[in-house]
Amino acid sequence: MTAMIMHSPTLAIAPRQTSGFWRNSFAASLAVALHVGVLAALMLGWSAQKPVVEAPRVMHTQLVMLPPAPAPAPVPEPVAPVPPEPVVVPVPVPAKPTVDPQIQAQKLEKAALARKRVEDKKIEQQQQRLATEQRNRELEQQRLDQARLAAEKPRVATPAPAPAFDSRQYQPLSKEAPDYPERALDKNIEGDCSVEYTVNPQGRVENPKVLDGCHPLFMRPSLAAANTFRYQPRIVDGKPVAVPAVRNTFHYRIK
Numbered sequence: 001m002t003a004m005i006m007h008s009p010t011l012a013i014a015p016r017q018t019s020g021f022w023r024n025s026f027a028a029s030l031a032v033a034l035h036v037g038v039l040a041a042l043m044l045g046w047s048a049q050k051p052v053v054e055a056p057r058v059m060h061t062q063l064v065m066l067p068p069a070p071a072p073a074p075v076p077e078p079v080a081p082v083p084p085e086p087v088v089v090p091v092p093v094p095a096k097p098t099v100d101p102q103i104q105a106q107k108l109e110k111a112a113l114a115r116k117r118v119e120d121k122k123i124e125q126q127q128q129r130l131a132t133e134q135r136n137r138e139l140e141q142q143r144l145d146q147a148r149l150a151a152e153k154p155r156v157a158t159p160a161p162a163p164a165f166d167s168r169q170y171q172p173l174s175k176e177a178p179d180y181p182e183r184a185l186d187k188n189i190e191g192d193c194s195v196e197y198t199v200n201p202q203g204r205v206e207n208p209k210v211l212d213g214c215h216p217l218f219m220r221p222s223l224a225a226a227n228t229f230r231y232q233p234r235i236v237d238g239k240p241v242a243v244p245a246v247r248n249t250f251h252y253r254i255k
Contacts, residue, residue, distance in 0.1 A: 178225035
């Protein structure tokens with residue numbers, strides 16, 4: 001530092017010396033303080049701060065293997081609706097009615113008696129048929145004898161007229177009894193059945209029909225039995241003729 005000293009005769013020597021000292025002291029102190037601060041900074045490791053350089057940013061990439069995509073699921077085909085199966089409702093089977101063994105035995109006994117009666121009746125009718133055939137043969141023989149006598153010795157007087165013929169009581173040569181219907185036996189049904197028919201010149205039955213009042217179970221066996229009847233041909237003026245409206249009644253009884 002340079003101190004400029006100005007000389008003036010009016011100034012005293014003492015005040016000029018005191019002002020320079022203090023200025024020199026102040027300057028020296030300031031210089032020392034600056035050096036001490038620099039030294040202290042160096043001792044404490046002060047250094048000029050460098051600008052911070054940012055680290056470069058690095059992008060890391062990684063290869064990732066993805067699994068293969070799954071195959072698309074198959075689309076199901078539309079299924080036609082199946083109609084529901086019909087529900088079978090079980091039909092209750094009615095229980096069979098119990099049959100009393102005693103009643104069943106009575107029915108079987110009655111049926112057996114009826115069959116036996118039918119067989120007895122067939123035997124009786126066969127005997128009657130044989131007797132009727134014998135009587136008819138005798139009557140025919142008598143008629144032939146009378147005709148022969150009339151031819152040999154003609155009578156003068158006029159013969160009396162023969163009684164009117166009743167076709168309803170025309171007796172057959174053969175007559176078989178009908179079979180008793182099984183259903184009628186089981187139900188204990190009895191009754192009568194009348195059949196009307198025509199006897200042709202050959203003595204056979206034609207056009208039989210059932211009259212009113214016959215039970216339906218007795219119609220078929222009555223017609224079947226009437227078709228088996230055989231009659232002696234009716235002779236009128238030496239010729240066989242048909243006999244209409246002949247009737248026969250069948251009696252169905254269980255004994």
